[in-house]
Amino acid sequence: MQKIIHRENDRGHVDFGWLKSAHSFSFGQYFDPEKINFGALRVLNDDQVEGGQGFGRHGHDNMEIxxxxxEGMLSHQDSMGNVRNIETGEVQIMSAGKGVKHSEFNGDQKDLVKFLQIWVIPNEMNLTPGYDQKSYLHLDRHNRFATIVSPDSSDPDTVHIHQxxxxxLADLDEGNTVSYTVHSERNGMYLFVLExxxxxxxxxxxxxxxxxxxDSKKMEITADYNAKLLLIEVPMF
Incomplete structure (x- = not known):
């Protein structure tokens, strides 16, 4: 088993007034040669945006976003014609493929929106761009993991990723243990403690x-206090 530790205080922190963000991996003005990626996981940004503010129209390609x-709600528009609100309890994926433009704003004029934006390198380049969005509130996450993103396009409970x-996600009670087993031995597991x-x-x-x-098939997690967890399984190449 191989492991790496990323502490909260070691992330890259930026403050633009309207946007406060913490970067687990090198992004924008933050660069750390030891934190470029974890396998196919390229970006994990922990963002909060002031009311009515956001990211103007800009482009991406060849990335699963x-x-x-x-907390709060994001308002999304893109060049594929999607105009959507994404609320707490939902997950959104935009497959940038051969190229897409989008904007993302706080859907509330007063309260903060807090969200994770995560980039995964796709398994095929220059795909047709795509969009998907689903609620996961109906899934049982109590002392167990519930999958919200997967490569299975037929799974009604997950958004589809090209990788x-x-x-x-899991909500773990104090004193409880949950285990996670990888789908493929070539994959690694990245656990991010939300709370x-x-x-x-x-x-x-x-x-x-x-x-x-x-280099391990399984991860076991025990909660010292009530915990909310995000686990991302990705190929390690």
Whole structure:
């Protein structure tokens, strides 16, 4: 088993007034040669945007872009014709493929929106751009993982990603243990602690800490306090 630890305070932090963001991997003005990616996982930005503010129209290509609101609502528009609001309890994916333009704004004029934006390198270049959005509130996440992103386009509970990647959420009660097994031995697991405190692979992780584990089939997580978890499984190439 191989592991890497990313502590909350070691992330790249930027503050533009309207936007505050913490970068788990090199992004924009933040560069760390030791934090370029974890396998196919390229970006994990922990963003908060002031009311009525946001990202103007801009372009992407050849990237799978997942957005998960944690508080509030995002308003999304893109060159594919999608005009959507993404609320807390929903997950959105935009497959940029051969090229797409979009904008993303706080859908509320007063309250903050807090969300994760996550980029995964696709398994094929220059695909036709695509969009998907679903609620995961009906899924049972109590002391178990519920998958919200997967490569299975026929799964009604997940948004489809063009990569052998899986995103799963869990709400873990204090003292409980949950395990996760990879779908493929070539994949690694990146656990991001949204809230609470857990023990993983002899490490104690607190809010917004992360651990990446690879060359291992399974990860076991025990909650020291009630915890909310995001686990991202990706190929390690």
């Amino acid at each position: 997942v957005s998960i609101p944690l 052998d990647a899986y995103f799963s 609470g405190k857990v023990k993983v692979a002899s490490e104690t992780l607190s809010r917004r800490d992360a651990i990446g584990i690879y």
